[in-house]
Amino acid sequence: MPDSEYRDIRKLDLFAQMADDNFTSLMRGAYVQNFPAQIELITEGEPSDFLHIVISGSVDLFSTWNGRETSMATVRPISTFILAATIKDAPYLMSARTLEKSRIALIPSQDVRAIFDADSNFARAIVTELAQCYRSVIKAQKDLKLRTSLERLANYLLRQQRHAGGGAAFELDFEKRRLASVLGMTPENLSRAFKGLQPYGVSVTGTRITIDSQADLERFARPNPLIDDFST
Amino acid sequence: MPDSEYRDIRKLDLFAQMADDNFTSLMRGAYVQNFPAQIELITEGEPSDFLHIVISGSVDLFSTWNGRETSMATVRPISTFILAATIKDAPYLMSARTLEKSRIALIPSQDVRAIFDADSNFARAIVTELAQCYRSVIKAQKDLKLRTSLERLANYLLRQQRHAGGGAAFELDFEKRRLASVLGMTPENLSRAFKGLQPYGVSVTGTRITIDSQADLERFARPNPLIDDFST
DNA sequence: CAAATCAATTGATATATGTCAACCCGTCGG
DNA sequence: CCGACGGGTTGACATATATCAATTGATTTG
Numbered sequence: 001m002p003d004s005e006y007r008d009i010r011k012l013d014l015f016a017q018m019a020d021d022n023f024t025s026l027m028r029g030a031y032v033q034n035f036p037a038q039i040e041l042i043t044e045g046e047p048s049d050f051l052h053i054v055i056s057g058s059v060d061l062f063s064t065w066n067g068r069e070t071s072m073a074t075v076r077p078i079s080t081f082i083l084a085a086t087i088k089d090a091p092y093l094m095s096a097r098t099l100e101k102s103r104i105a106l107i108p109s110q111d112v113r114a115i116f117d118a119d120s121n122f123a124r125a126i127v128t129e130l131a132q133c134y135r136s137v138i139k140a141q142k143d144l145k146l147r148t149s150l151e152r153l154a155n156y157l158l159r160q161q162r163h164a165g166g167g168a169a170f171e172l173d174f175e176k177r178r179l180a181s182v183l184g185m186t187p188e189n190l191s192r193a194f195k196g197l198q199p200y201g202v203s204v205t206g207t208r209i210t211i212d213s214q215a216d217l218e219r220f221a222r223p224n225p226l227i228d229d230f231s232t
Numbered sequence: 233m234p235d236s237e238y239r240d241i242r243k244l245d246l247f248a249q250m251a252d253d254n255f256t257s258l259m260r261g262a263y264v265q266n267f268p269a270q271i272e273l274i275t276e277g278e279p280s281d282f283l284h285i286v287i288s289g290s291v292d293l294f295s296t297w298n299g300r301e302t303s304m305a306t307v308r309p310i311s312t313f314i315l316a317a318t319i320k321d322a323p324y325l326m327s328a329r330t331l332e333k334s335r336i337a338l339i340p341s342q343d344v345r346a347i348f349d350a351d352s353n354f355a356r357a358i359v360t361e362l363a364q365c366y367r368s369v370i371k372a373q374k375d376l377k378l379r380t381s382l383e384r385l386a387n388y389l390l391r392q393q394r395h396a397g398g399g400a401a402f403e404l405d406f407e408k409r410r411l412a413s414v415l416g417m418t419p420e421n422l423s424r425a426f427k428g429l430q431p432y433g434v435s436v437t438g439t440r441i442t443i444d445s446q447a448d449l450e451r452f453a454r455p456n457p458l459i460d461d462f463s464t
Numbered sequence: 465c466a467a468a469t470c471a472a473t474t475g476a477t478a479t480a481t482g483t484c485a486a487c488c489c490g491t492c493g494g
Numbered sequence: 495c496c497g498a499c500g501g502g503t504t505g506a507c508a509t510a511t512a513t514c515a516a517t518t519g520a521t522t523t524g
Contacts, residue, residue: 044458045457045458063374063377063378063458064378065374065378065379065454065456065459066378066379066454068378070374070377070378072370072373072374072377083363084362084363084366084367084370085367087359087360087363088360088363088364088367088464090367090464091458091464093367093370093371093374093458094370116356116359117356120352120355123352123355123356123359124348124349124355126359127319127348127355127358127359127362128319128320130316130359130362130363130366131315131316131319131320131362132320133366134316134362134365134366134369135316135317135320135322135325137366137369137370137373138304138316138325138326138369139325140373141304141369141372141373141376142295142297142302142304142325144373144376144377144416145295145302145304145376145416146295146296146297146298146300146302147297147298148480148481149480149481150480151298175501176501176502177501177502184376184377185481185482186481186482186483187501187502187503188481188482188483188484188502188503188504189480189481189482190502191502191503191504192481192503192504206502222297222298224297226276226277226295226323226325227297232320232322232323380510380511381510381511382510407471408471408472409471409472417511417512418511418512418513419471419472419473420472420473420474420511420512420513420514421510421511421512422472423472423473423474424473424474424511438472438520
């Protein structure tokens, strides 16, 4: 692993405070691999052998049941995924596939659990991380249960806009079909939902979104920090 | 606080392994109160001043947005709620109200965070608890996104049946209107969904459910441990 | 006991969302 | 250049779900 990557991983909240030799020992057991696009990294139901870290590229977390499939989240650099399964030594609840060419570090779950037992700074960081993840999923669930698909899209656009810097125009960072799945709708419906937001000043050209009338869209979307603010 | 309650709380996974004096010190700062039914214990958006423990009775966790409301979960004795907000010192994402006369212990969040920093056994227990909570919400989200309301009801009945001991007949432990909200549908639709399960051998009298043909219902519901098994 | 509630149910209807088929329009490879 | 392919869009239609209004039945309350 190149030194720059090593340092980038070290800087993650999860690893920043742990003892040097514990971090070194975690990294010694780690693999780093480059994967092409559309590779299934893990499959739900399998034992959680590795904690994964996305170093570059992006990874889709998805689940299936009875022939249906839904996107649960997208992981972008630099962050970990499947932490809860690793800690609990329980089967993965989600599958993961690369969306593009991606570089992934794999840390044996056994090592993570061992260091977790030995390093209380690491344990504390894991708590914070898990609490954050938990709250994110609760927000996602509120989004799903309390809003219509049009409202979910409107609020997604506002979040994405803020994430992109706040300007009136910005790019979607998803393929539309995956965005549809993340938002819990079909691609056809997403298409119609974009049209349904035109009266509120939203225009779409490919993956480029323009919000002509911020106030109108916000009046319709009614964004709420307890659902839409990822930082708290 | 009576000794029996003190010991029951001590036995919770969350507190079982921590040092004696740390537990004692946590409990010294705790309040225990009896609340009547339908009291709002906490309101979403407020700072998380206390970790709550349900000693008896039951508590509904719910959220609201734009005039709508949805039940997120029900907490039954003996367990804690609002752990993630306490740990992160962040606002509550859900409100809580008593469903019936309930006895609740309140531990100042500040104390929980202080002991969390001092007692690594406690910190580890929190990690396990949070990982468990996280995985439960992921399962709930898969349930919501991958299944129709009829399928959610069918699988809920199978879970509840198992929870009640596995016999063909058992009681719902919810008011139907709350069950509807938990399952993400309207009470009217729940009524119709029960009728929709009759062909699979489900009959309902008040809160009593009878499953005449286990195999038929399971063939329809297709329960899956990665969604329906709460223990993993 | 009678009136008042309230949860549950039912039917009629409206709305939201999914499905299917067709088409458009870029991109890629022969 | 052409054709195949895949994502995206559109329209027609089917299904799922919500809403509204009315009724029932059980429970509470004066």
